[in-house]
Amino acid sequence: xxxxxxxxxxxxxxxxxxxxxxxxxxxxxxxxxxxxxxxxxxxxxxxxxxxxxxxxxxxxxxxxxxxxxxxxxxxxxxxxxxxxxxxxxxxxxxxxxxxxxxxxxxxxxxxxxxxxxxxxxxxxxxxxxxxxxxxxxxxxxxxxxxxxxxxxxxxxxxxxxxxxxxxxxxxxxxxxxxxxxxxxxxxxxxxxxxxxxxxxxxxxxxxxxxxxxx
Amino acid sequence: xxxxxxxxxxxxxxxxxxxxxxxxxxxxxxxxxxxxxxxxxxxxxxxxxxxxxxxxxxxxxxxxxxxxxxxxxxxxxxxxxxxxxxxxxxxxxxxxxxxxxxxxxxxxxxxxxxxxxxxxxxxxxxxxxxxxxxxxxxxxxxxxxxxxxxxxxxxxxxxxxxxxxxxxxxxxxxxxxxxxxxxxxxxxxxxxxxxxxxxxxxxxxxxxxxxxxxxxxxxxxxxxxxxxxxxxxxxxxxxxxxxxxxxxxxxxxxxxxxxxxxxxxxxxxxxxxxxxxxxxxxxxxxxxxxxxxxxxxxxxxxxxxxxxxxxxxxxxxxxxxxxxxxxxxxxxxxxxxxxxxxxxxxxxx
Numbered sequence: 001x002x003x004x005x006x007x008x009x010x011x012x013x014x015x016x017x018x019x020x021x022x023x024x025x026x027x028x029x030x031x032x033x034x035x036x037x038x039x040x041x042x043x044x045x046x047x048x049x050x051x052x053x054x055x056x057x058x059x060x061x062x063x064x065x066x067x068x069x070x071x072x073x074x075x076x077x078x079x080x081x082x083x084x085x086x087x088x089x090x091x092x093x094x095x096x097x098x099x100x101x102x103x104x105x106x107x108x109x110x111x112x113x114x115x116x117x118x119x120x121x122x123x124x125x126x127x128x129x130x131x132x133x134x135x136x137x138x139x140x141x142x143x144x145x146x147x148x149x150x151x152x153x154x155x156x157x158x159x160x161x162x163x164x165x166x167x168x169x170x171x172x173x174x175x176x177x178x179x180x181x182x183x184x185x186x187x188x189x190x191x192x193x194x195x196x197x198x199x200x201x202x203x204x205x206x207x208x209x210x211x212x213x214x
Numbered sequence: 215x216x217x218x219x220x221x222x223x224x225x226x227x228x229x230x231x232x233x234x235x236x237x238x239x240x241x242x243x244x245x246x247x248x249x250x251x252x253x254x255x256x257x258x259x260x261x262x263x264x265x266x267x268x269x270x271x272x273x274x275x276x277x278x279x280x281x282x283x284x285x286x287x288x289x290x291x292x293x294x295x296x297x298x299x300x301x302x303x304x305x306x307x308x309x310x311x312x313x314x315x316x317x318x319x320x321x322x323x324x325x326x327x328x329x330x331x332x333x334x335x336x337x338x339x340x341x342x343x344x345x346x347x348x349x350x351x352x353x354x355x356x357x358x359x360x361x362x363x364x365x366x367x368x369x370x371x372x373x374x375x376x377x378x379x380x381x382x383x384x385x386x387x388x389x390x391x392x393x394x395x396x397x398x399x400x401x402x403x404x405x406x407x408x409x410x411x412x413x414x415x416x417x418x419x420x421x422x423x424x425x426x427x428x429x430x431x432x433x434x435x436x437x438x439x440x441x442x443x444x445x446x447x448x449x450x451x452x453x454x455x456x457x458x459x460x461x462x463x464x465x466x467x468x469x470x471x472x473x474x475x476x477x478x479x480x481x482x483x484x485x486x487x488x489x490x491x492x493x494x495x496x497x498x499x500x501x502x503x504x505x506x507x508x509x510x511x512x513x514x515x516x517x518x519x520x521x522x523x524x525x526x527x528x529x530x531x532x533x534x535x536x537x538x539x540x541x542x543x544x545x546x547x548x549x550x551x552x553x554x555x556x557x558x559x560x561x562x563x
Contacts, residue, residue, distance in 0.1 A: 055426045056470030056477075060456025061338065065477050075475050108338060108456065110389040 033083035040080050040125050045117030052077045058105030058115045068098050073105055073115050076122050088122075089131050097123040140167045150209050153199040157192040158183075216320030216561050217242060219306055221294055221500055224252020225543055226535025227325035228276045229550025230557070234323075235285035237558050242317065243280065244292045244308060246496060250277045252327050254543065257351040260358040260365075262543060263407040264434035272543065297322070297504055301530025302561065321530050321557045324504065324514065325550070326496035328536040331386030331394070331489040338457040339382065339487055345371040346465055347458060349489045350381075350401070353408055357415075367412060369484055376419065376483035379412060380467055381405045382455035383425040387490030387540075394511060398490030399540040402428050403435045405488045406442045413446040421448045422480070424455045424469050432542060453478075458485055491540040504531055513539045524553045532557055 040046040056074050064071040076096055079088040096119060105115035126132065135143070144163045148155055161183075165174040173179065186192045216239065220231045223245030231241045249255050251273050259269040280286050292310040299305045304319045330351045333341040341347045346369050359365035369376050383405060387398035402425070409421040428450065430436040442448040453469040460466065465485055470477045493512030501508045507515040507527035514533045517525040526533045534553035535546045 053426065054472060055454035056452075056472040057454045057456050059470040059472075059477050060453060060468050062477065070475075072470070072475055072477070074470060074472060108391065110384070110391055110454070112390040 031083075034081070036083050036085055036088075036125070037081045040118070040121050043121040043124050045114060046121030046125075048113045049077055049080065049118045049121070051111040051113045052081075052118075053111055054078060055110065057108050057110060058113075061104050061108055063102050063104060064098065064100065068095060071095050071098060073099075073119050076119060077113075080122055080125070089126065093126050093131050096126060099123075135168070137168060140164060143167070150206055150213070153202040153205060154197070156195075158194065216240070216302065217317070218321050218323060218557055218561075219244065219294070219304070219317075219319040220323045220325060222252065222325035222327055222496060222535075222537070223247070223250040223288070223290070224325060224327045224535065225254060225273065225276060225546045226327065226537075226550040226553075227252070227323070228280050229547050230323050230325060230534060230554045231286050232276065232279040232283060233551050233554035234557060235280075235283040237554070239285065239558065239561070241286045242308075242319070243286055243288045244294055245288070245290050246293055248290045250280065250288070250290070253330070253351075257330070258355045258358040258361050260354055260361075261407065261411060263403040264432070264438040266407065266410070269543075276547070294500070294503055300528075304530065320561050321532060322504065323553055323557060324497075324500050324506070324526065324531065324533045324537060325535045325553075326500045326537045327494045328491040328497070328540065329494040331392075331398075331492045333385050333487045333489050335392055336385060336389075336487075339385065339455065339485070340458040340460075341487060344458060344460060344465060344485075345369070346376070346483065347485045347487065349385075349487050350404055350408060351489065353486050357408070357411055367415070367484075374483075375416060378420045378482040379422070379484045379486065380455070380480065380482045381409060381421065381423045381486045381488060382467075383423065383428075383488045384454065385487040385489045386492065388426065394490065394492065396511060396540070397429060398488075399429070400542050401488040401490055402430060403432060403438065403542075405486070406430075406435075406439050406448070408486065409448040410438070410442050410446050413442075413448060421446075422482070423448060423450045424453055424467075425450060426452070426454050433544070455485075491536065494537065497537040500537070504528065506531055506533070509539075511539075513537060524549070524556045530560065532560075 040049055054074055059072045059074040062071065062073065076092060099116060099119045101116050103116055109115055141164055144160060144167060148160055165171050218234050218239050218241050220227050220241055220243045223243055227243060228250060231243045234241050254269055254273050262269050262272060289308060289310060292308050295307040295309045297304055297306045302320045304322055305316060306319055307314055307316050330349065333339055333349060339347060355361040356363045356367050357365060367375060383401055386392055387394050387396060387401065405423055409423060412419055412421055428439055430439045451471055453472045456468045458465060458467050464481050466479055466481050467485060468479050497514060498512055501514060509515045514526060514537050516523045516533060516538060517527060524532050524534050532553050534549040535541060
């Protein structure tokens with residue numbers, strides 16, 4: 001048979017020539033960077049991330065994986081350090097903030113990494129980059145709670161419920177019959193009050209708090 | 215002729231004593247226990263890595279060389295209580311059951327060695343709580359035909375031979391929680407050796423090693439590691455043992471297979487903790503009595519790690535062996551000979 005000297009190229013891979021070209025080596029990640037590590041390192045509680053030597057003591061003893069599959073502090077640290085931002089966001093953004101702060105990892109870490117704080121810092125790092133998108137109910141409640149404490153110095157039950165439903169776009173749900181009857185029951189049994197008291201001269205404290213939190 | 219005081223009757227002390235005696239010096243060897251051989255004798259080390267030769271083959275000639283030499287005065291069950299004077303004339307008070315005696319020495323060799331790390335403080339491993347969690351030193355005793363189990367590896371709880379055995383590496387070493395951030399330098403090869411010994415004796419057993427890094431830097435160590443994997447099917451898992459619990463009356467360990475990103479739970483019959491090396495009691499005592507410098511971990515500091523590795527911070531007092539830091543037997547023998555040469559040189563001046 002005559003030798004075929006023409007080039008045959010399928011999907012950008014040359015099938016003639018050196019046989020090795022059939023099998024390009026697989027590249028999983030390109031352009032690794034320490035830019036994210038630098039960022040997490042500077043966040044509160046993130047500084048000890050550099051000490052980690054990836055032994056797996058934290059993940060091996062972690063109390064979460066029984067309930068939250070794939071929760072793995074060692075891997076979060078690894079991904080940040082190697083700069084695998086895509087994997088961190090796509091696979092782990094819903095996991096990182098689920099840490100329950102039992103501190104088992106921190107107490108056992110042979111390298112003195114404050115693992116719980118580092119995981120928190122990684123969550124904060126992702127939050128700062130707005131990867132979580134829409135607020136979850138928990139986060140919305142947290143925000144309103146803090147706002148109200150700073151504004152009034154106390155929590156007004158009716159106001160916080162109203163604001164919470166408004167913030168999560170469920171005001172209609174609040175006005176449903178069973179919610180209203182529940183509210184009425186709580187009102188008559190004295191669980192909630194129609195008008196919360198005011199705190200004297202809170203304005204000054206509020207001002208100071210706002211300045212501090214800037 | 216001047217007399218040299220050697221503190222410690224372990225491998226290093228014995229070797230330096232016999233070398234000095236051969237050079238014609240008189241040596242007084244002080245040993246706190248009533249036997250010679252240090253940790254090798256104490257824990258009845260059976261075989262040595264990487265050749266799996268009997269520890270007795272190595273330690274017995276060294277002991278014999280000391281005991282048969284008339285220039286060496288061996289004082290067992292003795293302690294050095296106090297030392298005064300300076301080089302080249304030290305006055306040392308040595309105490310034993312019979313009473314105290316004082317003698318003059320031209321130089322002092324400190325070869326007080328190490329102690330096995332006590333894993334009780336690593337509470338998550340359950341040593342002391344669970345009978346079947348044992349240390350590597352205890353396994354050495356068991357594997358030795360002259361040991362408590364006559365060479366059989368038996369579970370302390372019921373005397374049965376374990377089928378599944380896990381070995382935890384780096385217990386009390388590379389660990390800031392217990393204040394020992396250094397590498398114990400022998401745990402890797404000792405565990406590999408023990409795994410091979412177990413598999414050789416009980417081919418039906420399964421041995422799993424949980425490690426962070428296997429540091430096989432010594433002569434023939436890497437080859438032994440390969441042998442363990444290829445010929446003996448020892449399973450090496452990269453992940454530090456995280457905790458040990460009791461599940462349905464069986465030991466259960468947790469760790470992460472870090473290569474697979476997978477936390478695992480593993481039921482085994484016995485867990486061996488590769489406890490590292492810590493500064494021995496004798497070393498801490500000697501440092502106090504002699505007033506020589508220690509490093510952060512209690513080991514003795516040489517005057518200069520590179521240029522004068524066998525000299526302590528005080529002239530005329532020499533240090534050698536595992537009291538300077540973790541060291542294997544092979545290097546301890548080298549150290550013993552090296553310190554002898556150094557002492558002889560200093561006494562000539």
